[in-house]
Amino acid sequence: MIAIIDYDVGNIAAVANMFQRLGLKCLMTHSADDILQAERIVLPGNGAFDECVRNLRSSGLIPVLEQRVLNDGIPLLGICVGAQMLGHSSEEGGESGLGWIDMTVSRLPAAKTLPVPHMGWCAVTLTQSENPLLSRLEPDARFYFAHSYYMKPKNSTEVLLAASYGLSFAAAVARGNIAGVQFHPEKSHRFGKQLFEGFARA
Amino acid sequence: MMQHARVIPCLLLRGNGLVKTKKFKDPVYVGDPVNAMRIFSDKEADEIVVLDIEATLQRREPNYELIHEMAGEAFMPMAYGGGVSRIDQVRRLIRCGIEKVVINSATIDAPNLIRESARIFGKQAIIGAIDVRKTLFGSYKVVTHAGTRDIVVELDQHINNLVSAGAGEIFLNNIDRDGMMAGYDLPLIRKVSASLQIPLIVCGGAGTKEHLIEAFQAGASAVAAGSMFVFHGKHRAVLISYHCGEKIEHKPL
Numbered sequence: 001m002i003a004i005i006d007y008d009v010g011n012i013a014a015v016a017n018m019f020q021r022l023g024l025k026c027l028m029t030h031s032a033d034d035i036l037q038a039e040r041i042v043l044p045g046n047g048a049f050d051e052c053v054r055n056l057r058s059s060g061l062i063p064v065l066e067q068r069v070l071n072d073g074i075p076l077l078g079i080c081v082g083a084q085m086l087g088h089s090s091e092e093g094g095e096s097g098l099g100w101i102d103m104t105v106s107r108l109p110a111a112k113t114l115p116v117p118h119m120g121w122c123a124v125t126l127t128q129s130e131n132p133l134l135s136r137l138e139p140d141a142r143f144y145f146a147h148s149y150y151m152k153p154k155n156s157t158e159v160l161l162a163a164s165y166g167l168s169f170a171a172a173v174a175r176g177n178i179a180g181v182q183f184h185p186e187k188s189h190r191f192g193k194q195l196f197e198g199f200a201r202a
Numbered sequence: 203m204m205q206h207a208r209v210i211p212c213l214l215l216r217g218n219g220l221v222k223t224k225k226f227k228d229p230v231y232v233g234d235p236v237n238a239m240r241i242f243s244d245k246e247a248d249e250i251v252v253l254d255i256e257a258t259l260q261r262r263e264p265n266y267e268l269i270h271e272m273a274g275e276a277f278m279p280m281a282y283g284g285g286v287s288r289i290d291q292v293r294r295l296i297r298c299g300i301e302k303v304v305i306n307s308a309t310i311d312a313p314n315l316i317r318e319s320a321r322i323f324g325k326q327a328i329i330g331a332i333d334v335r336k337t338l339f340g341s342y343k344v345v346t347h348a349g350t351r352d353i354v355v356e357l358d359q360h361i362n363n364l365v366s367a368g369a370g371e372i373f374l375n376n377i378d379r380d381g382m383m384a385g386y387d388l389p390l391i392r393k394v395s396a397s398l399q400i401p402l403i404v405c406g407g408a409g410t411k412e413h414l415i416e417a418f419q420a421g422a423s424a425v426a427a428g429s430m431f432v433f434h435g436k437h438r439a440v441l442i443s444y445h446c447g448e449k450i451e452h453k454p455l
Contacts, residue, residue, distance in 0.1 A: 010323060013299035017274055047324030081324075115401045115423060117326045117370050121206040121248055142206060144249075144279055146301070146326040146370075187279045187301065189246045 002026040002200060003038035005082075007059040010046025014186040015079065022193055024200045032064040039074060040200060041065065045081030049105065049149070050093030052081045062098070069100070075177045077133070077199050083173065083180025084151055092149050101175045103153040114166045117148045122183070124161040124171045131160050132202025133172070133179050133195060141191040143171065143183035151182060208248045208424035209414060211431045211444065212405055213238060215254040215284065218268060222428050223255070224381035226333075226349040232432045232440045235268060239275040242431075245444040249279045251304065251373070251403075251426055257285025258307045258347055264291060266298055273299030281329055283373075287312050292319045296327065304373060306331035307346040309364060310353050320368025329403070330369030332360060334390070335377050342390065349377050357394075365400060372398060373426070375405040383409025383429050386417040395421025411445055 004015050006028045019026040026042075027034055035041065043065075045052045056062065069076045078086050085097045090105035097105075110116045123142045126134060143163075150169040153159055160179070161172035172181045179199075185192030213235065214221050220238055221229035232238075235252070242250055252272060257264055264285050273280055282295055283304025292303050292315075303323075308315045309330060320328050333349055334342040334357060342357045355363070361372060374394060376387040386407040395402050401423035408414055408427035417425045434441035 010327070011296050011299060011301055013270075013297065014273065014276075014301070017299060018277060021277075046327065047322065051322065110399060115399055117400065119326065119371060119401045120208045120424065123206070146279070148325070184279070184301075187277065189243070189277050192277065 001038050002040040002042060003035050004028045004042045004044065005035075005056075005061065005065070006030045007055045007061065009052050009055055009081070010044060012044045015042055015044055018186045018192060018196055019200070022196060022200070024196070030059055030061065032061060035061065035064045035068055038068065041068060041074065041076045043076060043078045043082040043085070045079060045083070045085055047081065048092065049081055049084060049090040050095045052085055053093070053095035053097065056085065069178060073177045075199065076179065078180035079186070080147065080182060080184060083182055084149060086173070086178060086180045087151060090149055100178050101153060101158060101173055101180065102155060103151050103158075103173065105149045106152055107149050108147070108169075109166055111166055117146060118165045119146050120144065122163045122165065122171075124163050124183075126160075127162050128157070128160045128174070131174055131179070133174065133198045134160060135202055136194040136198045137191065138194060141194070143181075143185065143188040143191055145171075145183045147182055151180065206248075207418050208403075210249045210251055210403065210424055210426040211242050211247055212251045212253065212426040212428045214428065215252060215265070215268070216256055218265070220432075221255070222381060222432055226255075226377050226380055229255070230438075233442065236271050236275060238442055239272045241442045242444060243275050243277050247278055247444050249281070249424070250276060251281045251283070253282075253304065254284025255348055259350065261285075264295060266294060269295065269300065270298040283329070283331055287315065289315065289318050289322070292323065296323060302327050302329050302371075304329045304331045305369075306333065307351075309360070310346055310355075313363075313367070316364060316367040316369055320370070325368050325370035328369050329371045329373050330364030330367075331373040331375070332357070332364070333375050333377055336387075345377065361394065361398065365398070369400065371401045371403055371423075373403045373405060376407065379407030381429050382407055385409065385413045386420070386422075386425070388416060388420045391417055391420040391422050
């Protein structure tokens with residue numbers, strides 16, 4: 001079972017909807033018991049960085065997430081701000097992230113022809129091909145992005161997918177069993193389905 | 203690097219059916235909303251906007267049940283607008299499975315709604331929508347409540363208000379062009395995009411792929427269209443389509 005962490009941030013029904021359409025068992029939950037049972041964890045996140053961090057902290061779920069992800073080593077996928085929270089901090093706010101991936105989060109530079117938020121479909125380039133998350137992804141994949149901030153991993157080998165919007169940035173990051181995507185696979189048609197299948201079945 | 207230009211079907215809800223209007227009048231039934239959503243998703247539409255054209259006028263709640271059912275078919279981002287004037291409605295809509303809430307009339311009636319929604323749900327979840335008409339003197343007049351009410355704020359000022367309140371995108375519709383399929387209001391797009399720092403979605407007038415390209419060249423970040431995707435041929439037979447044979451590539455100027 002895939003546990004989709006429900007800590008009152010944004011549209012998590014869409015994440016569940018895509019897993020269900022793929023015939024994969026998932027549960028939107030804020031129960032530690034469910035997380036203990038889960039084989040995979042999805043950490044969604046929308047909106048402001050601080051708001052997400054505070055909500056996650058007040059949910060009381062961080063210890064059980066640490067146990068499952070850091071000790072038991074089950075796969076975790078962060079989405080959007082859920083991915084950014086895997087880093088140490090963000091320029092968007094003052095709260096500390098989980099620090100599971102060695103990275104910080106910066107604001108996208110604004111330019112006349114590239115308005116921020118970056119909103120829309122963007123092609124991604126594969127930089128690490130052996131990660132199971134990408135095992136089912138077709139070569140010309142593109143994803144839907146909706147963000148004003150981007151992830152900056154210290155270690156370039158932890159960048160899985162790169163995208164470009166004024167500058168080249170990490171569209172997906174991973175360290176061992178922990179991964180995060182800046183885009184929204186749940187709203188990226190067949191490309192998102194391929195990514196979710198890679199995450200769930202690998 | 204080329205940006206993939208967003209082409210967005212804009213669907214109008216009236217009761218439990220989809221309609222298409224001309225100049226915001228004469229709604230013609232064009233089909234079942236859930237079925238239409240399934241078709242656009244199968245055709246891999248970039249994104250979709252659904253507007254309930256009666257909710258504000260009838261002072262009623264969004265049709266959450268229907269929106270939830272439509273969202274279940276949408277494997278692309280979905281925005282909803284119509285009758286949204288309170289923060290609890292925004293929350294409930296997002297829980298229905300949509301990404302973006304469109305706020306129009308409430309920008310005047312509930313001026314704090316955008317600010318509060320953007321703070322809680324993020325700017326990317328909030329679209330500030332603006333309907334305009336051209337006056338006899340060639341300037342633009344902002345209207346609300348499905349085109350039935352004039353507001354006194356100037357267009358430029360109104361846009362500034364929405365942006366500073368925290369809207370993540372502007373959805374701009376020229377009512378005079380709605381359903382006419384004769385092309386977007388390009389001078390309006392040029393005027394608004396010239397000073398806008400957030401994405402501009404334009405609506406009203408698309409009839410051909412050339413119209414879409416013209417709108418991008420005039421400065422739109424995304425183009426929305428209704429008639430073009432639901433009518434076929436000169437007799438306007440209802441046929442849902444999404445012209446994505448060759449994607450429009452949009453090179454920032």
